[in-house]
Amino acid sequence: MLTIAVSKGRIFEEALPLLASAGIIPIDDPKKCRKLILDTNQEDVKLVIIRATDVPTFVEYGAADLGIAGKDVLIEHGSENLYEPLDLKISTCRLMTAAHVDAPPIGKRIRVATKYVKTAQHYFAAQGIQAEIIKLYGSMELAPLVGLADCIVDLVDTGNTLKANNLEPRDFIMSISSRLIVNKASMKKKHQVIQRLINQMAEAVARQN
Numbered sequence: 001m002l003t004i005a006v007s008k009g010r011i012f013e014e015a016l017p018l019l020a021s022a023g024i025i026p027i028d029d030p031k032k033c034r035k036l037i038l039d040t041n042q043e044d045v046k047l048v049i050i051r052a053t054d055v056p057t058f059v060e061y062g063a064a065d066l067g068i069a070g071k072d073v074l075i076e077h078g079s080e081n082l083y084e085p086l087d088l089k090i091s092t093c094r095l096m097t098a099a100h101v102d103a104p105p106i107g108k109r110i111r112v113a114t115k116y117v118k119t120a121q122h123y124f125a126a127q128g129i130q131a132e133i134i135k136l137y138g139s140m141e142l143a144p145l146v147g148l149a150d151c152i153v154d155l156v157d158t159g160n161t162l163k164a165n166n167l168e169p170r171d172f173i174m175s176i177s178s179r180l181i182v183n184k185a186s187m188k189k190k191h192q193v194i195q196r197l198i199n200q201m202a203e204a205v206a207r208q209n
């Protein structure tokens with residue numbers, strides 16, 4: 001049995017062609033059904049549908065052999081207990097600071113709202129900026145509008161979400177994409193089947209780019 005952890009939404013949709021190239025086609029559509037374990041065309045391959053931030057946890061503990069997770073999530077979780085053999089080059093975006101369009105340049109002592117606490121701490125420390133980090137779980141864009149923070153650290157794709165809230169991107173922190181991750185024990189125990197899957201997905205990534 002091979003279990004692959006994926007989150008619903010954009011990552012799932014963009015991962016489908018890559019999984020298909022490795023011969024894995026889910027039978028159910030997570031948009032339409034509420035099942036958390038999806039069967040695939042291969043009897044011994046299942047997909048578990050979980051929150052994006054839980055994917056590394058499931059894989060680390062061996063509840064899933066493999067997973068597909070954003071680099072943003074992996075950095076926050078810490079990936080030393082996982083293998084990360086492949087950049088899938090999907091769900092790409094940028095991790096940026098953002099502030100109100102009328103706000104002054106980011107100063108040396110600031111308050112930052114983000115769900116990326118570790119990444120933000122690391123980034124501002126490297127810039128010599130004293131940042132008080134306020135952890136939020138969503139709607140980060142609201143924080144500068146209501147005076148909770150001077151700026152936010154969040155993912156930016158088109159920039160439309162920032163624009164709609166009178167915010168603008170300021171500093172680029174890093175490029176983000178989704179990665180294939182593998183449980184360390186599974187990699188040993190199921191080496192052949194997992195290595196084949198990695199190779200097939202790597203070929204598909206190369207073709208797509």
Ligand code: AMP
Nearest residue numbers: 091092093155156157158159160161162
């Ligand atoms: P956009 O308006 O296109 O700049 O998208 C920004 C919103 O979508 C923010 O709320 C982000 O957190 C979210 N977002 C953008 N790209 C991604 C991604 N690759 N993975 C997860 N969330 C994303």
